[in-house]
Amino acid sequence: MALGSNLGGAGMGRRATLAAAIEAMRQAGLVPSRVSRFFVTPCFPAGAGPDYVNACIVLRDAPPPRRLLDILHGIEAEFGRHRTQRWGARSLDLDLLAQDCEILPDRAGFDAWQGLPPDRQASETPETLILPHPRLAERGFVLVPLADVAPDWRHPVLGRTVRQMLADLPVEQRAEPVPT
Template identity: 30%
Template sequence: MNEVYISLGSNMGDKEETLRHAVQLLQRHEAVEVIKLSSIYETDPVGFTDQDVFLNMVVLVNTTLTAQEILEVCQEIEQELKRIRIIRWGPRTMDLDILLYNHDNIETETLIVPHARMHERAFVLVPLVEIAPELKHPLTNEALLTMLAQVGKEGVIQWKTIAGVSEFVHSES
């Protein structure tokens, strides 16, 4: 079984409902089990800053899928939730990024794991550390808690705590 940490973000439409729908779609996949969810965080945009704030979270899934297959599942979910790529780091209904796949280092034309910029981004590290404070970066072996201390938490505010996977996927915003 493979442990995969996935970051989810939305800043268009009903952001919370879009996050919930994405988690539901992950959970419905026959080869994916959503194990843990972080709280939802309201975060300032990074890169292209002239856009609405995001809601972000991180999920831990167990899967029998390869890294490439889980990437394809994530991209299918983005498409189902009407993701359109116009501006790099621009507004989006849904963004799913594979942060970690086991403790593997993967570099292909379509996938880099661990995520190339996760160690620079508080909106990724805060929810990731919330659900897995013991994790270390697979390439540097540095604790993610240490990386978060270096980056800081500016622009990341806890927006809503999540009681559990079942409660989140079966509740309404």
């Protein structure tokens, strides 16, 4: 899963917010088995707010995806997250990227969201959980920290490892995340 903050939450800075969110996950019964370094990355989309601090974690024995998402949304709310603007600035963003090799809601649903044109991506929100995250392979700010914790995880639709997906990105996208 991916973590990000570009506003900080609960009176903390961005980095402290991520560290506190990981602790909140532990308190909620989630067990991080691996935590990436923290990275400063430009806001996405460009101009939508201050730079982010991003990280990725791997959870051990995670609950089923929809239950996990409910827990993550509860933690986001504790840190002041309000879902008012798609791709807007946020106190805390916890994204479920994948769970093993599961494809949700099904292959056709995944394909529909992965193929969504950019203008619709910015304005539409799925009504159901889509796994793996349909933009996972396109985002250096996700793949760089994910490579810290799961470089050999293979995308169940694309058949590519994190390391391969990262190598597929333009050099400038791979260079954007800077360890903090």
